[in-house]
Amino acid sequence: MTERAAAGRSFRFDYRPGVLRFGEDSVADLAPELDSLDVERALVVTGRTVGDTPAVIDPVTAGLGDRLAGVFAETTPAKRLATAYDVVDAMAEHDADGLVALGGGSSLDVASVASVLAATERDRDGVSDEFAESGTIAVPEADLPALAVVPTTLAGAELSQVAGITASPESGLVETKTGGGIGHPALMPDAVFHDPALVATTPRPILAASAMNGFDKALESTYARNATPITDATATRSLAVLQDALPALGSDPVTPADVEPVLEGILLAQYGISRPDGTTLSLVHAFGHALTRTYDVQQGAAHAIIAPHAIAYLLEEVDAGRELLVEAFDVEDSADDDAIVHAVEQIRDALGLASRLRDVDGPDRSEFDTVAQHVLGDSFMENAPNGLDATQDEIVQLLNAAY
Structure with a gap:
């Protein structure tokens, strides 16, 4: 049992979405x-x-x-x-x-x-x-x-x-x-x-990049500081659904039948993450903001490159929702952090997205200190997991690993 689960959690879940209509x-x-x-x-x-x-x-x-x-x-x-x-x-x-x-x-x-x-x-x-x-x-x-x-x-x-x-x-x-x-x-x-029929009309590269962004919303909800048992449940189910469904977006043509389970996973990923008392978006989205603020990098592409390295870093430093990620990705060995990271990499690769910063219009290594400052200054860092005390040197190291 994780430290978070063992300690128990008090929480307030004020979430009032509108009517949700789903289906072709x-x-x-x-x-x-x-x-x-x-x-x-x-x-x-x-x-x-x-x-x-x-x-x-x-x-x-x-x-x-x-x-x-x-x-x-x-x-x-x-x-x-x-x-x-x-x-x-x-x-x-x-x-x-x-x-x-x-x-x-x-x-x-x-x-x-x-x-x-x-x-x-x-x-x-x-x-x-x-x-x-x-x-x-x-x-x-x-x-x-x-x-x-x-x-x-x-x-x-x-x-x-x-x-x-x-x-x-x-x-x-x-x-x-x-x-x-x-x-x-x-x-x-x-x-x-x-409506899957409308989403399926969007060009596959746009769908793939946007899907990575949506996937990372569920990923971050497993370890965000203000996660709740409700977002634990929706995020875990979302990741399990998306792990099976997202590879269908890696090839043309994309059909409404391909899109429908992906949309289900994205809906679950969103549920409860934007609330009056804060959001469950965290480290990966802080990197996304920093990389797209002054560079011509699409948000989903930035997430695809950073997410595996960010998860590896978090699992090394803190618990980072390990138990939930093991459950979501059906990892056999609960102590195998590499298997969790590999599951994220498989999603990225199945979507056909870039895996290195050098392959997109992003920063040079000489600019990593500035990017790291933007990451640490981003409001989403307030949602970093309990116990994480990220430093500029660590963020620069992560960027170098992603380069």
């Missing part, structure tokens, strides 16, 4: 679900590629039926504050009282921020000044427009109360480039539709 063609029920949320007209918020892909956009607009107010297909990976304001303008133009975010995390974040902007009584100058000074935007006490989410990737951003956003001087909203985000329970979507 589940988006056909968008209209009745929005009806239960008192939404009369919904604006679909998505990116240009998704908006121009009939296999994705058509089932959503058909599912909305008479409740379709319009389609805003202008989100970008930059998650711009100006785009969120454009969504607010489109809501007014189309007389929309609700939002449907369709696509990846960028569309979800922009729609979430737009819901905050639509509910605030402050003018744009006041909001922009606050964002420039603090990197965040206050959420008003007024009810936000209802938000339904239809994800088309596997990163697992849809059951979250956090939204990232950026602004640049070109928008006229800020004087210097600014990045930040909003965190508030009101940002948790009111309904989420996990």
Whole structure:
């Protein structure tokens, strides 16, 4: 029995997700679900590629039926504050009282921020000044427009109360480039539709990278400082499901039947990780932030490279959820840490993702000290396992091992 289990745990689990709809063609029920949320007209918020892909956009607009107010297909990976304001303008133009975010995390974040902007009584100058000074935007006490989410990737951003956003001087909203985000329970979507048929339309490389990000959410929930018996259960089951299901994403074509068990695992990975009292994201996601902050590395690719080394480091230093990982990966010898690390490596390799930093557009060794400082300064490090006292030298050593 682990030290954590033997000692017992007191915990508070305040988690209030919206309605969860799962299954192929589940988006056909968008209209009745929005009806239960008192939404009369919904604006679909998505990116240009998704908006121009009939296999994705058509089932959503058909599912909305008479409740379709319009389609805003202008989100970008930059998650711009100006785009969120454009969504607010489109809501007014189309007389929309609700939002449907369709696509990846960028569309979800922009729609979430737009819901905050639509509910605030402050003018744009006041909001922009606050964002420039603090990197965040206050959420008003007024009810936000209802938000339904239809994800088309596997990163697992849809059951979250956090939204990232950026602004640049070109928008006229800020004087210097600014990045930040909003965190508030009101940002948790009111309904989420996990539809394998729509996810299967996403190009395989994008699915593979996003799946690694989603997989690591479950991985980190096994050892996070504020893990609970509830997240232990969902994370362990998630890892077991994903270990069997993810290899199907390693080859083309990817079918809805391939995607369905993966979506199930990603849903379990997300459950309870974004709560008012904190998140279970930890060391791997801190590395992900540090590597993608100033380098052209995709988040899932960064996770794929770092995760095995991070798990090896944690298991050497602390317990790091060893018992749960042994159970999830069905490791025969509970003392064999290498087998746990190998299980993570097998997932990465099955997805066809890079295994070395030198093979992506990341930092050179000369920059590792700076990256290590960003890792240690990341807010997710507050969730590192009990007993871990990571040093800059140790983080640099881990980066060197990953290089």
